[in-house]
Amino acid sequence: DVKVTQSSRYLVKRTGEKVFLECVQDMDHENMFWYRQDPGLGLRLIYFSYDVKMKEKGDIPEGYSVSREKKERFSLILESASTNQTSMYLCASSFWDQNPSGANVLTFGAGSRLTVL
Amino acid sequence: AQSVTQPDIHITVSEGASLELRCNYSYGATPYLFWYVQSPGQGLQLLLKYFSGDTLVQGIKGFEAEFKRSQSSFNLRKPSVHWSDAAEYFCAVGSSPFSGGYNKLIFGAGTRLAVHP
Numbered sequence: 149d150v151k152v153t154q155s156s157r158y159l160v161k162r163t164g165e166k167v168f169l170e171c172v173q174d175m176d177h178e179n180m181f182w183y184r185q186d187p188g189l190g191l192r193l194i195y196f197s198y199d200v201k202m203k204e205k206g207d208i209p210e211g212y213s214v215s216r217e218k219k220e221r222f223s224l225i226l227e228s229a230s231t232n233q234t235s236m237y238l239c240a241s242s243f244w245d246q247n248p249s250g251a252n253v254l255t256f257g258a259g260s261r262l263t264v265l
Numbered sequence: 266a267q268s269v270t271q272p273d274i275h276i277t278v279s280e281g282a283s284l285e286l287r288c289n290y291s292y293g294a295t296p297y298l299f300w301y302v303q304s305p306g307q308g309l310q311l312l313l314k315y316f317s318g319d320t321l322v323q324g325i326k327g328f329e330a331e332f333k334r335s336q337s338s339f340n341l342r343k344p345s346v347h348w349s350d351a352a353e354y355f356c357a358v359g360s361s362p363f364s365g366g367y368n369k370l371i372f373g374a375g376t377r378l379a380v381h382p
Binding site for chain 1: 274307369
C-alpha cells in the first residue's frame with residue numbers, strides 16, 4: 149500500500165516561531181499536496197508540487213512556503229507562525245497517469261495537528 | 266467558480282438504517298468526483314470515485330454513489346449503516362484525467378455522521 153508519513157502528529161509552537169512539517173511518501177508519486185483542514189471549511193489546498201523543486205500555489209498560500217528537494221519528501225514551512233495557523237495539516241500524494249482507473253487518487257497521511265500559542 | 270457543497274453538517278442515524286449524504290458541485294469541465302472518509306484521528310481514505318461510464322459507482326465498505334449531471338449531484342448512499350461508519354465524509358471534485366493538468370481536488374466542508382446503537 150502507498151504510505152504517506154507525516155513526521156509529527158501533534159506540535160505546539162509559539163507565535164513567531166518557524167515551523168517545519170515534513171511529509172514522506174514511499175510510492176514514487178510525482179504529485180504531492182499540502183492541505184489545511186478546519187471545522188466547517190473542509191480541506192483547503194495550500195501548495196502542491198508536481199516534480200522535484202517545482203511548486204504551485206494553492207488556494208491559501210499566504211504565510212506558508214514549501215520545499216521539495218527530493219521526490220519522496222515535501223515540506224511545509226511556516227516562516228513565522230501565527231495563532232490563525234492553528235489547524236490540522238494533511239499531506240497527500242498522487243501519481244499522474246492517463247489511465248483514469250487509478251490516476252489522480254490522493255493518498256493522505258494521518259495529519260499533523262499544529263497549535264500555535 | 267468551482268465549488269462543492271455538502272448541505273448537511275451533521276447527520277445522525279440508527280444502526281441498520283439507510284444513509285444518504287448529499288453532495289452538489291459546481292465545475293466548468295467534466296468532473297472527476299470522489300468521496301473520502303475520515304475516521305477520528307486519521308487521514309482521509311478513498312471510498313469511491315467517478316470519472317465516466319456507469320453513473321452508479323460502487324465503493325468500499327458497502328457504499329455507493331450516483332452521479333446525476335442534470336442535478337450536479339454525487340450523493341453517497343449505504344443501505345444499512347454500521348456503528349463503525351461513524352466518521353466524517355468529504356465529497357471532492359477535480360479535473361477529469363482526460364483533460365490533462367494536475368488534479369487539484371476541491372473539497373466540500375464535510376458531513377459528520379453519528380450512528381446510534
